[in-house]
Amino acid sequence: MGKIVDARGLNCPQPVIMTKRAMGEPGGDDIVTIVNQTVALENVSKLAQSQGYETEVEQKDNDYYIHMTRMADADEVDGTNAEELAVLIRSNLFGQGEAELGQVLMKSFLFSLNELDTRLTHIIFMNSGIFLTIEGSPVLDILNVLEEKGVGILSCGTCLDFYQAKDKLAVGSVTNMYTALEIITTAGRSITL
Numbered sequence: 514m515g516k517i518v519d520a521r522g523l524n525c526p527q528p529v530i531m532t533k534r535a536m537g538e539p540g541g542d543d544i545v546t547i548v549n550q551t552v553a554l555e556n557v558s559k560l561a562q563s564q565g566y567e568t569e570v571e572q573k574d575n576d577y578y579i580h581m582t583r584m585a586d587a588d589e590v591d592g593t594n595a596e597e598l599a600v601l602i603r604s605n606l607f608g609q610g611e612a613e614l615g616q617v618l619m620k621s622f623l624f625s626l627n628e629l630d631t632r633l634t635h636i637i638f639m640n641s642g643i644f645l646t647i648e649g650s651p652v653l654d655i656l657n658v659l660e661e662k663g664v665g666i667l668s669c670g671t672c673l674d675f676y677q678a679k680d681k682l683a684v685g686s687v688t689n690m691y692t693a694l695e696i697i698t699t700a701g702r703s704i705t706l
Contacts, residue, residue, distance in 0.1 A: 515543025520553060521576060525670055526691030528553040529560050533691075534580075536564055542583040549576050552670045578648050599635045599700035600626065601693070602642040606705060616651065622706070623655045627662075634700060635665040637693045638685075642706075643668045647681040656684045667693065 516535045520528035532546045544566075546557050554570065555579045561568045566581040606615025607622055623645075626633060636659065638646050645652050646668045660666045666685025673679040673687065697703045 515545065515658075516540045518544060518546040521547055521549045523548075523553070525553055525556050525689035529556050529689055529691045532560060533564075536566075536583075544581045546579045546581070547576055548579065551575050551577075552687060552689075553577075553688060554579065556670075556692060559686075559688075560692065571639050596632045597634045597700040598629075598702045598704070599637065599696050600633070601639065601697055601703065601705045602645065603640050604704060605641045605644040619645070620652050620655070622624045623652050623659075627655060628690075631702075633659070633664050634688055635667060635696050637667045637669075637688065637696065638672075639669045639693070640672055642696075643672045643675075643676065643678060646684050647673075647678045648683045649681065653683055660684060665696075667696075669693070 516538065518528070518531045518535050520531050524532075528546060532544065535541055535544050535546075548557060549553050556597035557579050558568050558570070561579065561581040565584050567584055569580045571578040571580065604615075605619065606612060606696055608615055623636075626636070636656075644650060646656060646666060646681050650656075656666050667688035668681070668682060668685055670687040673682060679687070697705075
């Protein structure tokens with residue numbers, strides 16, 4: 514039997530961090546992480562898949578048992594990829610000043626990202642930036658096009674909870690601080706707004 518990570522009652526990113534540590538330890542080819550929150554279930558499952566693990570989820574009462582087995586041909590994810598670009602957006606406005614101008618500039622910035630000749634891999638939305646990914650956002654059409662091209666559109670789960678907007682997410686998926694930091698630090702280039 515492999516490792517067991519009991520992360521019940523812990524908020525993200527703790528279950529992800531604990532699972533990532535277990536992956537690097539002896540016995541890390543076969544792991545069961547136990548969580549009792551759906552956000553943790555989603556985030557640990559995404560981590561496992563990104564690290565080359567097959568996953569199977571078993572629900573027992575209110576707990577989720579995430580069974581992870583490293584695939585024999587899985588490549589390790591190490592270092593940075595100089596060709597990749599990740600963007601971190603911390604506000605629904607571009608810059609400081611008049612809100613109306615900030616909205617116009619943000620829409621122009623996101624549209625321009627769509628036109629770049631570079632390998633844009635992820636756009637991560639934190640704090641009030643999550644307002645760009647929820648229902649009623651003026652840039653949903655642009656973000657949908659980027660997502661269709663394979664760009665990961667990720668919104669901070671803690672931020673969505675804080676603004677009581679998780680059920681309004683209209684594009685992309687939920688992430689956590691650990692995963693966001695991992696994406697930003699492994700991309701060859703990053704932009705933070």
